[in-house]
Amino acid sequence: MRESKPKPYWSPYLAGLGLGLVLLLSYVILGEGLGASGAFARLEYTVLHAIFPKHVESSPYMSEYFAGVASPLADSMIFTVIGVFVGGFISGLAAGRFKKAVDKGPRISQGGRFAFAFIGGTLMGAGARIARGCTSGQALSGGATLALGSWAFMFAVFGGGYAAAYFIRRQWL
């Protein structure tokens, strides 16, 4: 890769307009909003089912993903998430932002950042399953369709984030 200055990000309003139109398109075409965390849940349950089929089938929650379908992976959300990787890659490459890097503040080690990423990811995964969705499936999609619980979710996310931010400021600032 040539060493050159990456292009700046788009105006948040322009990027938001694009994102909003994609979300609208998803409703108009598929009849559902955008989702991300569900794809990872489906992948996990599929792997878990291959190893411990009885355990998954006896769980009222996880067995739902296997009811009446060939595979939990034959779902729009799985394909959307694969598309997200491709779209993000195209955009990053075109803007000269494609590089290997660990994104962190200057006061934390790389190992520390990875440890926090793992802990944070675990919490996000658990939170998304409890709430039945993540920032995409609840906040964005439910926000646009004016789903009451999704708005409650959105404020809870920001509440939790702002409340915890102080304690891990060394990671980012």
Add this chain to the structure above:
Amino acid sequence: MSFPLGPNGAFSANIGLLLAFFIGVGFGFFLEKAGFSSARKLTAQFYFRDFAVLKVMFTAIVVAGLGFWLLVGLGALDLSLTYINPTFLLPQIIGGLILGIGFVIGGY
């Protein structure tokens, strides 16, 4: 036109998966253009330094929401065939709090 296309039988399930892929490409493209591939940029909102996340999110919600409810109002989009997140207030608040804490710890 009768929206949503998929649930109205406009295309097969497999075509639906392909279309979902392209919707994902658009989703990822605009997320990256917004700077959401950077954990530092995403978490900067929690330190009152960069509100791009809020601006992008609420612009997207307003744009999609206006289009969505306009189409519903015109009778072009059938709500009964559209997935609207059901409300489970307590789990959504608890899950949201946990996800928010995880967000600032993990960065995404």
